[in-house]
Amino acid sequence: MIKKILAYETSTNICSVAFQNTDGKVFEKRVQGRSVHSDNLFLFTQQLMKEHDFKIEDLNAVLVSNGPGSYTGLRIAASAIKGIIFDKDVNLFACNTLASFAMATESSSEAIHSIIDARRNHVYHQAFKLDDELEILTEAKVIELSDLEEQIESGYTLIGTGIDRISKKALEDVQVFDDSFISAKSLIRLFQLENNTDFCIKTHPEELNSNYISSSQVNNTKA
Numbered sequence: 369m370i371k372k373i374l375a376y377e378t379s380t381n382i383c384s385v386a387f388q389n390t391d392g393k394v395f396e397k398r399v400q401g402r403s404v405h406s407d408n409l410f411l412f413t414q415q416l417m418k419e420h421d422f423k424i425e426d427l428n429a430v431l432v433s434n435g436p437g438s439y440t441g442l443r444i445a446a447s448a449i450k451g452i453i454f455d456k457d458v459n460l461f462a463c464n465t466l467a468s469f470a471m472a473t474e475s476s477s478e479a480i481h482s483i484i485d486a487r488r489n490h491v492y493h494q495a496f497k498l499d500d501e502l503e504i505l506t507e508a509k510v511i512e513l514s515d516l517e518e519q520i521e522s523g524y525t526l527i528g529t530g531i532d533r534i535s536k537k538a539l540e541d542v543q544v545f546d547d548s549f550i551s552a553k554s555l556i557r558l559f560q561l562e563n564n565t566d567f568c569i570k571t572h573p574e575e576l577n578s579n580y581i582s583s584s585q586v587n588n589t590k591a
Contacts, residue, residue, distance in 0.1 A: 371428035373559065374413070377552035378405045378445040379437025379465040380484060380529050385412035386552035387420055394553050395420060405444040413452060427458050431555045431568065432576070434462035436492040436508055437484055450573040461559065461568040462576060466494040466508055466528075468554040468567075473498070473545050475525040479505055485530030486510050495519070501563045 370392045377384040383405045384398040397412035417423065424430075432449055435442050453460060466482035473480055480498060483491040489512055495505040517538035520526060526534075527545035559568050 372422060372426055373429045373431060373556050374416070374424075374427050375431040375433075375552040375555040375559075376409065376445050376449065377433045377465075377468070377550065377555060378409065378441035379433045379435060380441065380547060380550060381438070382547060382550050383408045383412070383441070384550070384552040385409065385416060386556060387416045387422070388556050389420060389422075394556055396551060396553055398551060400547070403440075405441050409444060409448045410452075424453060424456050424458060429459045429461055429559065431461050431463050431552075431559055433465045433468060433552070433555055434569075434576075435465050437465050446576045449576065453573055460571055460573060460576070462571050463555050463558055463569075464494075464508070464567040466492070467496060467502060467504075468558045469527045469550065470496040470498060470502060471557040471561075472549045472551060472554040473525050473527050473543070475543060477523055477525045477543065479519075479521075480525040480527065481516065481520060483516065483526065483528035483530055485528075485533070489513050491516055491528075491530050491533075502558070502561055502567065504566065 370390050372390060373388040375386045382400045384396060386394055386396040388394045397415055399408050430453055432445055469482035470480040475498060480496045483493050486492050490510050493511050493516055494508040497503040497505055513533060520538050520542055522541035525543045529547045531546055
């Protein structure tokens with residue numbers, strides 16, 4: 369049975385809300401810019417509910433991108449979801465942001481490098497391989513841009529934010545997906561994997577704690 373799913377992606381400067389109906393069709397509301405999450409998260413939810421005639425109680429699952437990512441965006445989503453599903457019998461899943469990025473590429477390359485700009489000279493990074501399942505190749509951590517460039521090889525795939533900070537030489541013969549591919553729709557694809565429990569953890573609103581990038585994480589990487 370195809371499930372009704374509502375998904376939230378706010379880990380970067382993109383606010384995306386996606387809904388899957390019982391026909392398996394996915395619809396999205398999306399905007400990109402500074403401080404867009406607080407103004408649009410509830411609005412997009414209400415628009416999708418009205419346009420596709422569903423209530424929160426009708427949902428089989430709510431998915432939230434749980435980081436790593438922007439503290440502000442992740443915090444706003446966590447707070448909003450606590451209000452949206454408060455006192456409702458709906459399953460909530462906190463999902464790995466970088467894994468959902470990898471799903472957006474639909475790439476069969478030997479390695480998919482998902483990144484989020486961590487400012488200074490760093491990115492948050494995790495590598496995957498996508499076949500029938502999504503395989504974790506490296507753990508998520510903050511690394512220097514130079515370290516990332518050493519890991520990228522010809523034929524690999526790169527997706528995320530901060531790509532413009534990577535040298536053109538490192539991007540030669542690399543399949544690149546910029547931030548226009550970041551979407552809550554990828555969370556739904558991630559949740560539909562057979563091994564989704566590797567990336568989507570069932571939780572409760574009061575226990576939702578986002579994995580955000582902190583300044584100390586960047587400071588503690590090698591100089």
